[in-house]
Amino acid sequence: MTQMLILNGLTKHFGSIVAVDDVSMSLKKGEVLGFLGPNGAGKSTTMKMIAGFLEPTAGTAHVCGIDVTEEPMKAKAMLGYLPEGAPAYDDMSVARFLDFIAGIRGLRGKTKSAMVANAVEQAHLGDVLGQRIETLSKGFKRRVGLAQAIVHDPKVLILDEPTDGLDPTQKHHVRSLIQAMSSEKAILISTHILEEIDAVCTRTALIAGGKLLLDTTPDELAARAANHNTVVLSVDSAKSGSLTVALSAVPEIGNVEQTSLDDGTVKLRIMPKGRESVFSTVTDIVHKKKVTVREVYVERGALDQAFREITEKDDAGA
Amino acid sequence: MRNIALIARRELGSYFLSPLAYVFIAIFAAATGAFAFYLGNFFVMGQANLQPFFTYHPWLYLLLAPAIAMRLWAEERKSGTIELLMTLPISTTQAVVGKFLAAWLFCGVALVATMPLWVTVNVLGVPDNGVVFASYLASFLMAGAFLAIGSAISAVTSNQVVAFVVSAAVCFVITVSSLDMVLDAFRGWAPDLIIDSISSISFLNHFMGITRGVIALGDVVFFASMIGLWLFINVVVVDVKKGS
Numbered sequence: 345m346t347q348m349l350i351l352n353g354l355t356k357h358f359g360s361i362v363a364v365d366d367v368s369m370s371l372k373k374g375e376v377l378g379f380l381g382p383n384g385a386g387k388s389t390t391m392k393m394i395a396g397f398l399e400p401t402a403g404t405a406h407v408c409g410i411d412v413t414e415e416p417m418k419a420k421a422m423l424g425y426l427p428e429g430a431p432a433y434d435d436m437s438v439a440r441f442l443d444f445i446a447g448i449r450g451l452r453g454k455t456k457s458a459m460v461a462n463a464v465e466q467a468h469l470g471d472v473l474g475q476r477i478e479t480l481s482k483g484f485k486r487r488v489g490l491a492q493a494i495v496h497d498p499k500v501l502i503l504d505e506p507t508d509g510l511d512p513t514q515k516h517h518v519r520s521l522i523q524a525m526s527s528e529k530a531i532l533i534s535t536h537i538l539e540e541i542d543a544v545c546t547r548t549a550l551i552a553g554g555k556l557l558l559d560t561t562p563d564e565l566a567a568r569a570a571n572h573n574t575v576v577l578s579v580d581s582a583k584s585g586s587l588t589v590a591l592s593a594v595p596e597i598g599n600v601e602q603t604s605l606d607d608g609t610v611k612l613r614i615m616p617k618g619r620e621s622v623f624s625t626v627t628d629i630v631h632k633k634k635v636t637v638r639e640v641y642v643e644r645g646a647l648d649q650a651f652r653e654i655t656e657k658d659d660a661g662a
Numbered sequence: 663m664r665n666i667a668l669i670a671r672r673e674l675g676s677y678f679l680s681p682l683a684y685v686f687i688a689i690f691a692a693a694t695g696a697f698a699f700y701l702g703n704f705f706v707m708g709q710a711n712l713q714p715f716f717t718y719h720p721w722l723y724l725l726l727a728p729a730i731a732m733r734l735w736a737e738e739r740k741s742g743t744i745e746l747l748m749t750l751p752i753s754t755t756q757a758v759v760g761k762f763l764a765a766w767l768f769c770g771v772a773l774v775a776t777m778p779l780w781v782t783v784n785v786l787g788v789p790d791n792g793v794v795f796a797s798y799l800a801s802f803l804m805a806g807a808f809l810a811i812g813s814a815i816s817a818v819t820s821n822q823v824v825a826f827v828v829s830a831a832v833c834f835v836i837t838v839s840s841l842d843m844v845l846d847a848f849r850g851w852a853p854d855l856i857i858d859s860i861s862s863i864s865f866l867n868h869f870m871g872i873t874r875g876v877i878a879l880g881d882v883v884f885f886a887s888m889i890g891l892w893l894f895i896n897v898v899v900v901d902v903k904k905g906s
Contacts, residue, residue, distance in 0.1 A: 395749040417751050417752075425749045429742055429747055432743065432746065433743055435679045436676070440675070448751070448752060449751065492746070517850075
């Protein structure tokens with residue numbers, strides 16, 4: 345089976361509020377899908393429906409071909425789920441907590457010990473095994489939540505904001521853990537941290553107001569940013585004036601911004617019209633003018649800008 | 663069954679991880695003894711039986727059972743672990759029964775802690791041990807019914823204090839439902855059948871029935887069905903309220 349997670353018209357109403365509105369998508373083994381969206385967009389609600397905590401008002405989800413509304417117990421057994429905020433039984437020690445979860449997950453005896461040991465190693469919890477969870481730092485608690493979600497080596501992993509509140513090192517660690525597991529699983533993570541999308545995701549889905557707005561790759565999302573394909577050049581300030589004039593004359597180039605820097609150079613930001621690449625045009629002109637370039641790069645497009653543009657456009661349209 | 667046992671074991675462990683367990687057992691053992699000696703005139707009666715000891719159990723449970731049960735679900739909701747629990751491959755019924763059994767076993771441990779009194783009575787005289795055994799059974803069954811009520815009510819709220827107060831009030835009304843203070847509220851407008859039914863659910867009557875040494879099937883079935891009914895309500899409440 346290639347499609348490990350399928351959402352089929354998933355909808356959730358809370359009274360008159362539509363929290364999730366007809367969301368459909370699917371996830372293959374090896375894919376890490378980053379679920380993006382502003383707070384209150386419906387990310388967590390969608391994940392709770394997949395995990396079987398909330399019942400969908402309409403539509404359903406299939407985990408490894410099993411319908412979560414028809415056979416919730418079987419579907420839950422296939423899933424690993426990290427709820428938002430990584431709740432855990434605070435009065436238990438890490439070892440006892442993971443042992444409890446593994447037991448409920450149907451593991452026994454030597455297999456159980458081996459699987460728990462593996463999860464402990466992957467989440468780097470070895471040093472705190474005997475500690476009560478309530479005494480742990482936020483980073484460790486999050487890792488306990490992750491260990492709990494992966495202890496039975498599930499085919500599908502649903503992680504609700506797995507790196508929220510972690511310091512940069514911890515974030516990096518959680519991301520490498522997700523990447524290391526990704527080839528064997530289908531993973532859905534939610535986040536509002538855009539760098540995370542670049543760091544771990546092969547795909548990204550944007551949700552706002554309960555609606556799925558976009559399901560694409562991180563590169564394509566970046567291409568929607570206003571600064572996509574903007575060329576940035578640093579040149580000697582003496583040459584910058586004539587170069588700017590020459591560049592502005594090119595029809596594909598919209599605007600050229602100049603910023604003087606302290607070291608006697610000028611930084612030019614050359615923005616194309618229509619976001620098409622103008623890199624070769626720019627280099628041709630630079631060669632013709634015989635300008636020495638100190639630095640050059642092409643901006644890929646900031647994800648946060650693309651994110652804002654898409655969600656704000658949607659707000660205006662609604 | 664295995665899931666129920668795992669849930670119960672975790673829950674029971676959690677009682678003993680907090681000071682609540684030791685405080686509860688100490689107070690229960692001390693209070694049942696003190697009530698028997700002072701209010702029940704255990705010595706003055708000069709009889710080798712535990713009647714004065716058991717008489718006060720319903721009133722103690724009224725206070726202590728809601729305290730045991732209040733955390734069962736309210737805490738899960740408050741800390742968010744209910745989302746973890748309900749997304750594990752277990753049914754709501756398994757979770758409800760597991761948690762209830764933990765609380766019930768815990769009360770059982772507290773009851774066992776009062777048994778030195780039973781031994782003492784046997785040293786001092788010749789009590790009817792059959793009656794004492796029946797009374798312990800009745801007390802244990804009644805504790806189960808109180809806990810089932812408390813567990814169901816704790817699933818309604820995420821506030822443990824609210825759960826405690828409401829459970830205590832509900833348990834009180836049910837305990838004394840054969841007394842005029844409850845029945846007067848219904849007399850005058852409700853048909854006799856309803857008044858008789860309300861009167862018949864009184865824990866006091868069923869408890870006293872067994873402690874007289876007659877293990878009537880009716881009384882046992884009564885407590886068992888009370889437990890069953892309230893656990894069913896508990897399952898429904900958890901399913902309806904878990905997401906809110």
